[in-house]
């Protein structure tokens with residue numbers, strides 16, 4: 001049995017949903033109805049093991065994310081509601097309604113399922129608006145409320161995809177992962193309770209597989225034992241697929257995204273970047289932790305124990321082999337280092353106007369951001385500047401400023417050229433956005449030219465030669481990966497230069 005996970009860009013439009021249905025059709029083989037030849041003329045063996053544990057060969061489980069950008073919008077709406085900005089959340093609700101109804105109309109126009117799925121979409125968005133209204137009345141967004149709001153996107157795409165697959169003749173059934181993945185109550189980044197989850201998966205999903213039904217499951221979402229909705233962290237659908245794969249002892253887990261696997265560099269920057277065809281679990285985890293967008297860092301762990309291979313494949317180019325991640329890669333594989341870059345980041349500085357900034361204040365800033373579900377990708381505490389520099393996603397930037405303002409504001413606020421001044425009298429703070437930044441990480445691989453340990457100094461030398469302005473550096477203790485924070489404007493040139501200087505141009509084209 002294979003778990004196929006489709007990310008937000010893979011279901012970003014009616015056409016993309018249709019491509020996903022094609023991919024599923026190509027991979028899923030329903031069970032033989034009798035012992036004779038199947039419709040395809042091949043004798044299909046019944047592979048079900050005694051006890052019906054969901055192991056049928058050719059069986060497929062689908063895990064699906066929200067349409068691209070939908071989770072961002074849902075959360076933006078909840079934040080707007082908490083600030084009493086009614087027009088903003090109403091507008092978001094209207095946009096989400098029309099985007100999902102367009103998909104339903106586009107895909108199911110001639111089908112009797114159109115009304116049913118369209119009705120579901122309308123009901124869900126009506127419910128979302130009700131939720132936004134209650135957040136507005138309370139004037140506060142709790143972590144629990146944020147997770148409930150964020151869970152709407154996956155439910156919508158799950159229902160649409162299941163209906164589309166049924167339309168194409170597959171016996172698909174939508175199943176919410178809030179009934180399957182049991183987590184603690186760490187809202188925003190909940191931890192799965194694997195044993196309880198395994199029991200649920202075997203009780204609810206294995207019997208469907210045995211009956212030849214294809215389960216279409218929401219990514220990203222779980223629930224506590226008491227049934228309170230949680231989420232596994234942004235980008236967490238990959239993690240969901242791994243949890244489900246491990247819980248059901250899948251043969252493989254496939255992550256369908258929009259690039260040809262894990263590459264030597266972002267193909268939008270280096271169009272001829274090469275694919276790393278085979279990686280070990282450890283290598284893939286290293287790459288994911290420094291920000292390889294195609295793989296959520298928590299994905300690897302559930303698979304390691306059960307030695308389940310993971311593939312990263314491209315739904316826009318489904319015949320490409322992509323990247324295969326296994327326990328021990330073959331000796332003849334091609335080993336290359338990788339440059340991982342992340343854009344869309346901003347640097348915020350919070351500090352004191354005088355020399356009263358303390359570590360306690362830095363801790364307060366980080367704690368408040370974390371409580372508000374905001375991720376800080378990198379930070380540096382500059383003693384000479386009396387401030388804390390924080391790298392956050394630009395989509396979160398305004399909200400970070402709001403949270404920090406309320407954490408440090410003690411009185412009147414007055415704008416100043418170096419950002420706004422908060423507080424009055426004895427305790428003045430400075431808060432502002434410094435600039436748009438990007439991160440670039442270089443990760444070495446053992447065996448690459450025997451130079452794994454040289455990768456860090458080579459990366460420093462290359463950026464120095466290129467005169468890249470390095471704002472902050474973080475180096476892994478293992479000394480085979482290093483991350484730089486640089487101005488966003490220098491990113492493209494710096495990555496291309498690094499790709500050349502590390503000798504990757506010749507490697508990927510040879």
Ligand code: ASP
Pocket residue numbers: 007008065066071072153219220233234235236237238
């Ligand atoms: N929809 C969620 C997010 O945008 C989860 C995912 O896409 O993996 O973070």
Ligand code: MG
Pocket residue numbers: 007235238293294295296
């Ligand atoms: Mg992702």
